[in-house]
Amino acid sequence: MGGIAKMNFEELKKEKQRNFAERIWFIKYWVNYIKTHPAAEWSKEQAAFIDSQFKSAENFWRNLEKNDKVKFEKLKRLRLGV
Amino acid sequence: MEYDAEKREINFEEKVLDTLDKFTIDFVNILEKHTGYVVVSGYVSIALGRTRASEDIDLLIPKMSLSEFVILFEDLVKSGYECANTSKPKDAYEMLGAHAIRFYKGIPLPNIEFKLISNDIHKTAFENRIKLILKGKSLFISPLELQIAYKLSLMSNGSLEEISSDKDFEDAKHLYDLFKDKLDMEKLLYFVRQFKVERKWGVLQK
Secondary structure, three states: OOOOOOOOOHHHHHHHHHHHHHHHHHHHHHHHHHEEEEHHHOOOOOHHHHHHHHHHHHHHHHHHHHHHHHHHHHHHHHHHOO | OEEOOOOEEEEOOOOOOHHHHHHHHHHHHHHHHOOOOOOHHHHHHHHHOOOOOOOEEEEEEEEHHHHHHHHHHHHHOOOOOEEEEOOOOHHHHHOOOOOEEEOOOOOOOEEEEEEOOOOOHHHHHHOOOOOEOOOOOEEEEEOHHHHHHHHHHHHHOOHHOOOHHHHHHHHHHHHHHHHOOOOHHHHHHHHHHOOOOOOOOOOOHH
16 A cells, blocks of 8 residues: 555564553652652642643533533533443 | 551551542542442552542442432532432432442542442452541552552453553552552462462562
């Protein structure tokens, strides 16, 4: 098929392994950070990370609710699996 | 953060609470007036420091009568919660016998996934739950040994050599690395065998 690059499965496998290793590295790094820093300090960083994700999700839902109630209800039901 | 394995208690008084903590505490403040419970799955790792969000909090409760459930349902509604599945408490009660139901406040994220204790794993989680103290508020969470093995069992069954990312494995890894000096290894290995996740357990320890 013209224009579509051939999939290199070996390269893809290596990429997955690299990604997995990086994610595990981060977990070890973060656990070490937790063990070596005051809880008030690292949990403040963790809370900022989690809160920022919820803030942007909340903005999305509030805007949708305000601007397109029908779509809001439809997506809400979809998200809640009902 | 101090884990006293003998007392089955984690003291995390100094935690800066995030959206998920506040949401869970708010819900549990109502729930515990009516029934016991145990928090399981993703939020356990997140409450204990994992850097990820979750859209839902999973809770298990013992079986209750219809009249007890109706009072709980009405209390939740009075506090601003909506049941995503139905607005009728009797219908919600019947659904609960078959599957989880969800509660949310205004927008669907985060939400509570609420399930009855219906098998031995649930029962073990509830009967061996540990107390997590967050800023003066106690929450009851699944025992860490069970949580680690259970999370490994939730992983996708593809080749371990080809995992790119897997939140369940990462949740288990976080708990194991953070608490490995305090875990009851005999108990953990028992759960690993029960869930038949020996190979994943091998990878986790690296």
